[in-house]
Amino acid sequence: MAMLSTKSNSGVSSPPVGSPGRTVMSQPRGERLKCRSKLKICTWNVKTMSKEGKIENAIQEMKRMHIEIMGISEMRWPNSGEMQVENHKIYYSGKNDGVHEYGVGVIVSPTVAKCVTNFTPVSERIMLLQIQASPINISILQVYAPTADKEEEEVVELYQEINKIIEKIPKHEILIVMGDFNAKIGAVNRTQYIGAHGLGNRNDRGDLLEKFAESSDLVVMNTFFELPPRKLYTWKSPQDKPERIVRNQIDYILVNRRFRNSCKSVRTYPGADLESDHVPLVGVFQTNLKKVKKRILVKHDMRRLRDPSIMGDVFQDVNKEIQKNKEEVDIEQKVNHIKESVQKVKEKYLKPDKRKKKSWMTEEILGMMEERRISKNDPQKYKNIQKAIRNKIREAKEKELEDRCTEIEFLQQKHDSYNLHRKVKELTGTCNRKQQGKLTDSDGNIIIDKQEKLKTWKEYLEKLFEDQRERHLQMEEPTNGPTILRQEVESAISQLKDGKAAGPDEINSEILKLFDEESVILLTEMLNTIYDSGKIPSEWLISEFIALPKKPGAKKCEEYRTISLMSHLLKLFLKIIHRRIYKLCESRISPNQFGFINAVGTREALFAIQVLFQRCRDVNCDLYICLIDYEKAFDRVKHDKMMEILKETGINDKDLRIIGNLYWNQTANLRTEGEHTENVKIMRGVRQGCVISPLIFNLYSERIFCEALDEMEKGILLNGLRLNNIRYADDTIVFAENLEDLQALMDNITYHSNQYGLNINVKKTKFMIISKNKITGSQLYINQTAIERVKQYTYLGTIINEDWQNSQEIKSRIGKAKSTFNRMSTFFKTHNLSLDIKVRLLRCYIFSVLLYGVESWTLNEDTIKKLNAFEMWLYRRILKIPWTARVRNEEVLRRMKKDLEIMNTVKVRKLQYKGHIMRNESRYTLLQSIMQGKIFGKRGPGRRRTSWLKNHGSIKQTPTFPDCSRQSKNCYNNREHSSRISTPRRCLFLLKCSSFIVVGRIKKNIIHLLLPYLVPFNLFFY
The missing domain is CATH 3.60.10.10 (Endonuclease/exonuclease/phosphatase)
Incomplete structure (x- = not known):
């Protein structure tokens, strides 16, 4: 047994480690590294x-x-x-x-x-x-x-x-x-x-x-x-x-x-x-x-499939391997064979290159640092060497920046957007450090031991997904369910997204897309066997969670977001089922639900509340609003009630059986620091990462609100009907004309939500009043707990406030865009990149942050000035023009070789969106009612504040709202009319018919800038 020495320079001796009365070895003798003792x-x-x-x-x-x-x-x-x-x-x-x-x-x-x-x-x-x-x-x-x-x-x-x-x-x-x-x-x-x-x-x-x-x-x-x-x-x-x-x-x-x-x-x-x-x-x-035997996750480079020769080799080998075992009957064996075949091909062709990253540091600089160390006793020489080192470091960093910018230019010429953006992130330093958090127990003590961490995560998952339900799913023998066709499988494979992390079986969607016709037929036969028998392969029933911190400094399990990785073969199978049941399920979801529905999203939800509440303000209709926050809504869905709701939708028996077996037999584990927790039985909640989970949750949420609100005639009177809630998945806004009505609505919603397992988070749920009059003393209660009244709230990433103006939201967006620009300033301020690439990536990284939710903005002169000033702020920093240089905006734009575009983009997107809504009556019935419907109330004296609808009238050359409505529905005739105009005249015609060109001289570069934006929507302006 190896022992520590028992003598030291301190002159104190003690019995050796391992002797009686002393410490016992904590680790058995393992593989030793060749290192100094x-x-x-x-x-x-x-x-x-x-x-x-x-x-x-x-x-x-x-x-x-x-x-x-x-x-x-x-x-x-x-x-x-x-x-x-x-x-x-x-x-x-x-x-x-x-x-x-x-x-x-x-x-x-x-x-x-x-x-x-x-x-x-x-x-x-x-x-x-x-x-x-x-x-x-x-x-x-x-x-x-x-x-x-x-x-x-x-x-x-x-x-x-x-x-x-x-x-x-x-x-x-x-x-x-x-x-x-x-x-x-x-x-x-x-x-x-x-x-x-x-x-x-x-x-x-x-x-x-x-x-x-x-x-x-x-x-x-x-x-x-x-x-x-x-x-x-x-x-x-x-x-x-x-x-x-x-x-x-x-x-x-x-x-x-x-x-x-x-x-x-x-x-x-x-x-x-x-x-x-x-x-x-x-x-x-x-x-x-002692060397630690760690489990290393082998990563494969799917991007190598872009090489035609490698893709051809993978195509031949993967299909050859899969078709070797045609006669296999057992489903588990078939799934394992596909997994092993794919893994074998990935190991052969798709191993990542282990090229060492080139460092900007040079041997010359390191030598100068050594010379500086030797000169520590000579202050003046030390100072001179340090100055020279700083200059050399600056030159080396500039050389590295120049080389990387050359790579970016080359990738832009090749139209390789993936590697281009990867290089941009490397250049700006946003992806070179692996973040790591800590974990504490229920008493707030930091957990150090890895096994204790795994135990803590397991206990958290058990508590999160624990529920009282029947041990076995009781279902009648299915009588209907059409056979899965090869065309359905091919369509589902083509819809799989590339670049997604593989599940436990390590089968990537990029490999599935290389299956030939015979392999797809074998896959279709396997899926039909599963569909007809209802028996799901055991590996498909296991989900793997990874924990990502919701915010910096996360400590508790609740402060981490658990992301599920599931088999891509299972995703393929569920995509087929999703396509069969989607229309049937969607028809049962009310139009005021904007989450996980085709053709609607956060834009529509924000637009609905923005325009609706502005119109209520115009007719002196007070609004009492509750912004509901549910506690882990997706993880609280009761499986027995979920199955009851699905049965009532009328979906096929076999589809219902597959969903039931999937939910009743599923397990999950969590991966942290390369280790996995023990499998945990999932007793409630919808499956994360599953394509049918959003659909199921919408049906579940719809049932709660139907039972809670169907017989309640409370809310805003819109076209003779009561509207009292706007929802985006579980993010819900409930509103009424007075406090008593809102309290009644919330009492019903709270009761029925509890019946279905969803609990309202009283701490995060907020209460707001929108009124021209100052209303004090009003208080909303949930479960006998007073809800905090706020003046502003962040809903779906945007700020809403009591005044219902967008000035605060626009100011916040400008601040976030500035912060993003400053993080990427190294990239935007370098002289080694062309202005064209800078402008393209400015639109990608900065304008996308700034213009989130722009379709619902209401602009005024002040906000327009702020947006224009921000755009000029960006250009001045790209050109490195200090404010002391006294360079006029016109000169800045000349050097940038462009005109102001943010306000043009804002106006274009708002007008595009208005035309889009007016042309799609069946899809946007609720939004059209909000825009044009009758709201009960009476206008007060004085000039009305600018609303979203009136905002268009303040923009020069904009048609009136009735004209827009009429012309948007007649867009095809207008397109035919515009096609008869010659190209140069058509450009001017489109510009004159748009709403954002100031009367005066029209420059040619404006035409080239705006024409791509005008083509998709130009016709409803005529």
Whole structure:
């Protein structure tokens, strides 16, 4: 049995590990790496790692000093996660609000990276890294304590948080707590925990550190080794001068007392250089590392199928493999054979290229950094070299930017949009770091152990999907259900989307699309066997969840979004069923549901409430609104009630049986950190990632609102009918003319929702009143709990408020678009890309953020000025024109070789949308009623505020609303009329008939700019 040495430079000896009365080996002897028995571990406050070239400099210093693990204090990287640089793995934990402040990290060598078992980002001041070693595992806590200007309470809280982590770490492991503690212990009398060889005088923070060490049974190792002061100090004060030395010891390495003898030495290396006023503190530990056997998820590059030769080879091989087992009868065997055939072909042809990413760092810069280190004692030379390094780094980064921009230009010429946008994201730094969160238990304690994490996730899933239902599905023997046709299978395969993550069977949709006619026939026979028997393959019944944080800093399971990965073969099968039942189910869904319905979406929902509430305001009709938020609505659907609703729709018996068996026999597990939880029985909720789940949820929601509201004559009177709710899936707005009516509506909705398992989240549900009069004292209650009244609310991603004006929403959209632009400023401000590509990607990344929900906007002069000013703000920054240059807007547009387009786009999309609604009476009956229907009320005196409908009248050359309605329905005749006009005259004709060209001179470049937008909708303006 390997033993730790029992002697150290501190002169203290103890029985060896593994002897009676001491620690037993925590791990059996496993595969050892060929590494030194002495492991160098370092901690260093580097002031910041956000500067270009600093991470490469740190790795260079690690290699020079043969350091395997380097802890970093004051990392200044936001969020938490891991990334790889030059084969070294970097783990970091920072602030969740995106601020580059505080932060800790650990850089490990390639050897140690293979032995890391767990990484836990605790906060911006603490992180934990666990390493498998022999004979005893190592746990490292990297710390950055508050500076002297912070309150003492912050330091106490930090130590309390560290203690909570220490309690979770097994006692038989080596524990190292290291970092910048901003405390001076000084040279004091020796104790069990503090040595006599500290530096300087103790301060109050030093007393706190000693108390922490005693309470946690930790030994401050760099106070136990007798060394000269130059190898003890860790920080150089700004007042430090050759004639007056001011240096202190404020960084420490602490080891649990039980394993103090594993530490052979601790000293500082003043000769190391990383542009910091601290020096590295290095400890040498006697231990061996053990390689961790991790489950590696093999990724395959589906993009390689774009190569015709590779696609041809895959086409031949996959069909040849699948057709080998034609005579197989057992369904499970057939599914396994398809899976194995696809996997075999993917392994042969679709392995990703393992090309090493080229770094911008050059050997010349690294050499200059080494020269700078050697010149530390010559301040002037050090300063000159540092200036030269900054210049070289700037040149190297510009060269890298130029090369990447050349790649982007080349991809644009090839029309390879996928790789183009991937390169843009790499260039802007939005996809190079793997984010990682933490998990806490019900008491708020951070979970460290991986098995405990899996157990916590399993318990959460069991609680989430637990329900009381019949153990077995009771169904009569099906009597009807048409046979699945080959054409249906081919159509369903063509509708599968590329680029989607594969499920547990690892079969991608791109491979399914390469099936030839004979393979499709075999697949059709297999699906028909499943359809006729109702027996679903066991692998199809297992869903795999992955957890993604809903927001930065997620801790609890509830704060993660569980995304389901399911078999693509199952998706194909359910697409066929979905196509058969869709029209039957959709006919039972009311027109005020806008979620998961063909030809409608968030745009229609936002338009409906915008125009409806504006029209109510115009006729002095007060509105009392409740914005409902359900608790995990999709996961609360009761399966027995769901089946009752589906039976009443009249779908085929075999389709119903497939859906029932799928829901009654399904299980799921969750994948985290490469491990899976045990399978959990899903007793309620609709299946995530399933194509028929949205349809089922809409039917389920429809039943609730039908039972709750059918006999209630409350709401807004529109064309003689009562309208009292607008829904987008589970995001629901309920409204009435007075508080009593709204309270009655909500009482009924709450009761019937509870009957169907859906609970209203009282904390997130809000109450709003829209009225010209100031109404106070009104209160809405749900389950005897008062609902908070708000002045504004974010609904479907847009801000709605009591005044029902879009100025606040437009201001918010401009702010979000500016934020996106600033994140991508490196890309937009470079001179290495043509203006054409910049403008194209400006529309893709910036305008798309700005113009979300634009069809429902109501514009005025103020908002138009803000939109135009924002567009000019973008162009000035692209051209790098400062405000002090006094360059006029006309000159900016001339340099951009374009005209203002945001307002043109806004007006075009609004007019397009109006014509689209007016032409489709059957689909948009409710929206047409909202636009033209009679609302009970009386106009007040004075001029009406601008509404969405009247907004068009304020735009020059716009036809009146009745004219638009009439002409939009006669668009085909207008198209025939316009086709008789010659091309040049037609361009002018379209522009004159549109609504957004100011009277005056029409420039040719405006025609070229706007004509593509006008062609699809121009005809209803004539």
